[in-house]
Amino acid sequence: MELKDVKGSTYIIESQEEEIKRIALELHEGISQNLYSLYTGLEFLRTGVEQDHLKDYTKEMSDLVSRTLQEVRLLSVELYPSTLKTLGLYAALKSYIKLFTSTFGIIINISTVGNEMELTEQKSMAIFRSCQEALINIAKYADTSEATVHFTWEEKRLKIDISDHGVGFDLQEIIRLNKCKGIAAMKQRMSIAGGELCLFSGEGEGTTVSFILTIQK
Amino acid sequence: MEYKEEQVQELEQQFLLVCDQLRQQLSCDFTGVALQKIQGVDITWPFVSGNRNQKYKYITVRYGKGIAGRVIASGSPMEIVQFPDNIIGKSTEYPIMLAEKMITAYAMPLLWQGSPKGALLIGYRSKHRLEENDYVNLKELGKKVEKLLPLYFAEN
Incomplete structure (x- = not known):
């Protein structure tokens, strides 16, 4: 019974770690990369926009994406320290x-x-x-x-x-x-x-x- | 150079004075001003009163995290009645509550140029019920702190 308990909890901990690692890598290599593409795209758009209010709005959006990117990176490191x-x-x-x-x-x-x-x-x-x-x-x-x-x-x-x-x-x-x-x-x-x-x-x-x-x- | 240092010290004194005033008027154990860095999103606790230790000096809260981060992100006040019961997220997301062993806390946003850029917090180390008058006092002193923000952000 004791051996069964140990094996069970070992399996739970190991599969939890695997899942955490998978999510962390997905955040880092998938979502982060997409956010970075969005960020550079918005920055590029900003340079081409002439109207001040649209320039400001694009800046706000680009800041928000940059903040989200930072959050996602931190979350990924918190989950799994590569x-x-x-x-x-x-x-x-x-x-x-x-x-x-x-x-x-x-x-x-x-x-x-x-x-x-x-x-x-x-x-x-x-x-x-x-x-x-x-x-x-x-x-x-x-x-x-x-x-x-x-x-x-x-x-x-x-x-x-x-x-x-x-x-x-x-x-x-x-x-x-x-x-x-x-x-x-x-x-x-x-x-x-x-x-x-x-x-x-x-x-x-x-x-x-x-x-x-x-x-x- | 010397003149600038004097100005910074004077400004610090003014912030601390409001923190002390607040602590006296509301009979709370701790008061603190959390401010977002002008560049970036991190939040620190530059001015506090009634602290038990120096931990606040090293604490940096992420935007949207902890009591100050949440108040700044949402632009709305936040109350914790009996920490860590019934909080949003984990107790470790509220480092100032842990560091100062607070049980009850209330924080309101501090506006700069129309956006929330800081939080004013009052805290108690035992369970405390805030009265209507306390919120009024806090709001008034919050306005005093807000008047100091243009000077603070100009210096930093």
Whole structure:
């Protein structure tokens, strides 16, 4: 029964990720390209229009298309960070952290020790999504202005520690109140990728979430 | 150069004065002015009063997102009665509410050259019921802020 549950949730998570990736690529390569063609077309029309009111109207439309294009691009990156495949986990997370700070105003200090190794897309994505979840939890609950993300690359292991000095929480109480769905999701993702999650927290003591992943060369 | 810096500081003081006034008159915990950048669509919180931390300085909201983004995009006021219950979208789309631990908030658009270019927000860290008089006061002080906008956009 337990094996069936794990297989089921693995399938759900994997197919969700596939679908998210498909939508993100469709937004980036389909809709974005069309919007860009519309934008350049409108800009071209603007240069040929002589009446001032029509020129202004074309400018308004072109601005709107440009804004929509920016929105679609951001949405696509939010859904699926393509840098994960091209530049690797550390660069992708660093880029996400930049966005995170400008969204929530929380400063994240990111550092790394050791040589980055190539991970499979499935493992990279699992760890990336888990880090995202941990950071979002900081924004929602930790009540802190700063946190740290530290990568340790060893020969056959990657460890990522995400720590904050925020309000912390009583894990037992959170479990009792059934408010640990985010933690359970991180644990599940890590388990699918063949890794594990360790969590340390206490009221007034901050929180540290560690993701540990064995790397097979 | 020095003269310009003085002008900028004076303008900042005027914005902050209105924020403080608003906080006193409406007995709220937080007031803030969100403004759209003159170039581009991003929105920041350049002037606040009653803040618990410095997060507002780094927050950039996208047009149409969060309380300020939605107010600017729609040109209509927005009220959150008990955050995060019954909000549109996810709680993470309201970074200023999370950063300042606000429960009740009300924001109205600030017009510049006839278009919404900013938002004036009042917030409470516990559930609060706004009275008719509060909306009137907010509208009046909102007009004061709007009068400062031509100077702000000229400087920026």
